[in-house]
Amino acid sequence: MNKIIWIFKSGNLVRSDNTLLLENNEGKKFLPVEGIDEIFLFGEVSLNTKLLNFISEKHIILHTFNYYGYYSGSYYPREFMSSGEMIVRQVEKYTNSIERVKLAKKIETGGTDNMLSVLNYYLLRGKEVEKQIELIKNLRDKFEEQDSPSKLMGIEGKIRDVYFSAFDNITKNDTFKFEMRTRRPPLNEINAMISFGNSIMYTICLSEIYKTHLDPRIGFLHESNFRRFSLNLDIAEIFKPIIVDRLLLSMINEKIVSGKDFENSGGIVYMKEGCKREMINGIDKKLSTTIKLKSLSHEVSYRRLIRMECYKIEKYLLGESDYKPFHTSW
The missing domain is CATH 3.100.10.20 (CRISPR-associated endonuclease Cas1, N-terminal domain)
Known part of the structure; x- marks a missing residue:
């Protein structure tokens, strides 16, 4: 546990x-x-x-x-599962541009498919998101044409713009108008929630990588540059929509959070402590929630799914099996 x-x-x-x-x-x-x-x-x-x-x-x-x-x-304590063989395999994939792009495409497709799952969830509940779903599907098809991680991320940026444009149709809440994605600093309430939730997910993914043979410094979609870690950012792409985005949309729709839960300092919006606690409780609860997978005889938690994603990448790097990112089905 x-x-x-x-x-x-x-x-x-x-x-x-x-x-x-x-x-x-x-x-x-x-x-x-x-x-x-x-x-x-x-x-x-x-x-x-x-x-x-x-x-x-x-x-x-x-x-x-x-x-x-x-x-x-x-x-980040000294790795106790560190594997020289795995580091060599990660570096080989990273330095081989064809192999790196192949894996980066899988990660991007996994994240996009889970964004579509979020929108389809709300489509079935009467929200007007058909336009965004079709646009995202068309953009997703362009992943295959790209020949570099930077170009893939360019397409992903367009997909996220379309995806986030659906949030106002989902929430119908004037306090939480999305307008546009702003990160550092977040300029409105919903951006503050997204940034905070994403940060928590990056650290959770980092902790799960720590329990595997993978090296968190060597990513495939995100550059392994002067930032300390990048593989956790890759893995988080797959899980952010179904954990962070679903949670914050539910918090807004169920009126768990309101404008009083934020403070504005010089045009920069911050979450108050109570709001952070609510979001953390929601993420914690989601990570502990178990689901049944067709491939297993028992249920697994969402947190365990993140580590299983790491294991799948390990097997792919070792040439033991193909890599297919997790795709939720609600």
Whole structure:
């Protein structure tokens, strides 16, 4: 059972014997380390090397976010599943332009198919998204013509513009007008939710890669440049629509979130702590939700699906099987 510790309050996080201790103005709280995979820090939390050495021994990844909910970085312990053979295979695929584009196309197609699943879900519920579905299908067909990851991402950018243009038809909420995608900084409420949710997904995917033989520094769709990690961005492309987007649309439609849950500072919109907590609870719940796959005799959680995606890429790199990205069917 995966366990995540979310810390919003400022204070000190230290090792106390064989467990963790959070000290702040609310008192002391012990956090048993058994079963913990990740710690997310959203407040100003002080750490020391004793704590970092301890969580390294326990293979716990620590993610930090600033006051506004922007992802700052991760403390990524030394890989305990690292494989020289897998790194060689990843590099071979990355440096072979034909092979890299082939895998990047599969990732882009997987993400696009799941965007279409989101829109079809709302189409069946009477939302006017037929136009966007047809436009996205036409753009998806252009993936096959592209000969570089940058060109694929150019098509993906157009697909996302069409996809996001359907959000206003789905929500019918003046407070959450999409208008256009803005990232750093987000200029309205729905963009703030998308950016925050995506950041959480990138870190979740990073944590699942950590439990496999894959190296998170070597992606295929995203460039392995001066950013530390890129493979987690690739894998997140497949799962963001069905986890983040479905959640935020539900939160708006079910009026779980309102304009009061945001603050505006100089035209830049931020989520308040309560809104962040609601979104995190929703993501956490979704990741724990289990579904039945035709290929398995038992149900698996969405979090497990992310790791299974990593395993499928491993097998593809080793030449054991073809890679087919996960496609949801609601």
